[in-house]
Amino acid sequence: MGRLHSKGKGISASALPYSRAPPSWSKATPASVEENIIKLARKGASPSQIGVVLRDSHGIAQVKAVTGNKILRILKSNGLAPELPEDLYMLIKKAVSVRKHLERNRGDKDAKFRLILIESRIHRLARYYKASLLYKSRPSN
DSSP: OOOOOSSOOOOOOOOOOOOOOOOOOOOOHHHHHHHHHHHHHHHTTOHHHHHHHHHHHHHHHHHHHHHHOHHHHHHEEEOOSSSSSSHHHHHHHHHHHHHHHHHOOTTTTTHHHHHHHHHHHHHHHHHHHHTSSOOOOOOOO
């Protein structure tokens, strides 16, 4: 998949393992993996951070291979899913930091242009989430 606001073609990608079964050397049970996911979510970790911790510290490459469910689905079933989708949240966070930078550095034309690109990505993602009815729009406080 190509890049949105650059010339990159985006050809390289990692491939998922063909085997859908958990590795034979893995001693993790579905219950223990779900318990770890819930514990990390209660500490405030995002779904991608949970996946990184499980991969690096516990040797669980694919949560779905072990539990049969993805991380976000496990979080939703336990009422721990984030209000905003993670990708949208990260874009909003980036836009806020660029806005703070622009308050301090008014002459930074490049940052102003990049902020426009970030905000267009935010609007595009919000339109997708509204259309797919995954998240409802709410007025800001």
